Amino acid sequence: MTIERSVVIYFTDKTSVAFSYPQQFDPSLVVQKINQVMDQAYFTVEAEGTLYIYPRDNIKSIQICPAPDKLPDTVVKGATIIES
Template sequence: MKELKHLYVYFQDGQRLALRIPKQSEDLTLIARNLRKQLESPYLSIEVDGDLLMIPRESIKYLQICPMPDALPELTIEGAEVVD
């Protein structure tokens, strides 16, 4: 069984979409390349239950991936903590 990750999409209007996804690849270079492509695209494209879900980038406030991917996009700041 593939390792599962969770993707939380937080929208500008305050709604949240929670998805459970299998680990996409063991190849760290491929993971980093695909993350970069998704970040550069005007849509976040996700296959969900055999359907293609395309979410316009301008409707997204931020994304959260748990646990953190093994490969990170370039210029990612590491080791941060949320403080109140």
């Protein structure tokens, strides 16, 4: 069964963009990959033959679904949204 994966990028100007994507790498490397992405000045996505480059300074938050099984120790796990 293929798991549907998506990322929603919320920008500081209150707009957003969403992408679906296939699995990118071995799930055991998730923590390492998250750290690599956070160290970059840009969040980049290739979709349908186009490269999108988003400056991190313009990003308010990033939502990744489903959450990876392995997460950094600093992540609060098992939370429930009660208000947003």
